[in-house]
Amino acid sequence: MSKYHTGTVNVLPKGPNSYINRLIHAGEHQQLDFKFEISDSRKIAKTLVAFSNTDGGTLLIGVKDNGKISGVRSDEEFYMVQAAAGMYCKPEIFFESKRWVVDGKTVLEVIIPKGTACPYFAQTEPNKWLAYIRVKDENILASRIHLKVWKNRTHNSGILMEYSDKVKKLMEYLEFNRSISISKFCRTAFLPKSAAENILADLIYFGLIEVVYEGSRFIYSLKTED
Numbered sequence: 728m729s730k731y732h733t734g735t736v737n738v739l740p741k742g743p744n745s746y747i748n749r750l751i752h753a754g755e756h757q758q759l760d761f762k763f764e765i766s767d768s769r770k771i772a773k774t775l776v777a778f779s780n781t782d783g784g785t786l787l788i789g790v791k792d793n794g795k796i797s798g799v800r801s802d803e804e805f806y807m808v809q810a811a812a813g814m815y816c817k818p819e820i821f822f823e824s825k826r827w828v829v830d831g832k833t834v835l836e837v838i839i840p841k842g843t844a845c846p847y848f849a850q851t852e853p854n855k856w857l858a859y860i861r862v863k864d865e866n867i868l869a870s871r872i873h874l875k876v877w878k879n880r881t882h883n884s885g886i887l888m889e890y891s892d893k894v895k896k897l898m899e900y901l902e903f904n905r906s907i908s909i910s911k912f913c914r915t916a917f918l919p920k921s922a923a924e925n926i927l928a929d930l931i932y933f934g935l936i937e938v939v940y941e942g943s944r945f946i947y948s949l950k951t952e953d
Contacts, residue, residue: 737825737826737827737828745829746827747787747796747827747829747834747836748829750785750787751787751790751794751796752794754794754864755792755864756863756864757781757782757784757861757862757863757864758778758782758783758784758785758861759784759785759787759864760774760778760784760785760786760787760864761787761790761791761792761794762774762786762787762788762789762790763789763790763791763792763797764788764789764797764799764804765788765803765804765807765808765811766807767807768807768808768810768811768814768815769811769815769849769850769851771786771807771808771811772811772812772815772816772849772850772851773849773851773859773866774786774866775808775811775812775816775820775822775839775847775849776816776820776846776847776848776849776858776859777859777860777861777866777867778839778841778861779816779820779839779840779841779842779845779847780842780845780846780847780858780859780860780861780869780873781841781860781861781862782841782861783838783839783840783841783842784839784861785836785837785838785839786808786836786837786838786839787834787835787836787837788804788808788834788835788836788837789804789832789833789834789835790834796829796830796832796834797832798831798832798833798834799833799834799835800833804835805824805835808822808824808835808837814850815849815850816847816848816849816850817847817848817849817850817856818844818847820839820842820847821840822837822838822839822840823837823838824836824837824838825838845877845880846858846869846873846874846877857869858873858874860873862940867940870938870945871924872909872924872927872928872931872938872945873938875924875925875928876928876931876932878928879928879929879932880932886929886932888929888930888933893916893918893922893926894926894930896915896916897912897916897926897930898935898949900915901936901947901948901949902949905948906939906941906946906947906948907946907947907948908944908945908946908947909923909924909927909945909947912926912927912947927947930947931947934950935949935950936948936949936950937949937950937951
């Protein structure tokens with residue numbers, strides 16, 4: 728894949744079964760987002776890093792939230808995405824883009840692969856870089872535990888974890904309870920927050936528990952089989 732591949736203009740036949748219309752019909756979800764237009768490169772950087780930090784995704788520009796195609800009128804949107812990926816994402820994010828003409832209106836499809844250098848950060852303000860993940864159709868600020876898990880994955884020789892009484896207590900709790908919050912874990916195990924975060928991050932790294940976003944917060948449960 729080239730650094731920023733603009734692709735060619737593809738004219739699609741009319742009808743609900745065209746490629747773009749099928750995507751739109753699926754609605755926004757974890758790997759698909761609609762944008763009416765791009766007016767701020769910093770804002771779109773959040774979406775780029777959220778896709779990169781999760782499972783990758785596709786951005787359709789020129790499509791309203793309700794799925795109606797409005798179209799783009801110039802190359803400006805592409806250059807705004809390019810600026811977001813190069814200037815406001817760290818590390819830089821590489822993407823592929825394609826232009827589709829549907830019923831006389833141009834839709835810009837931006838394809839962001841799953842990142843290989845997580846975490847990716849977006850510059851939301853001068854000198855302020857934040858990591859985001861994609862949950863359903865939302866870009867959510869990554870937690871400190873996400874950052875610790877990503878750090879664990881950069882260790883070439885892996886990491887070691889002690890099966891301590893604290894870990895045992897947590898696993899026993901999750902055997903009989905659906906989930907636990909970080910604050911609940913701190914209270915039940917008499918742990919400072921940083922120590923609790925390290926244990927949860929290690930267990931996620933080893934695939935024993937998973938993080939779930941629920942009710943505007945992250946909770947932790949036993950890992951379910953895929």
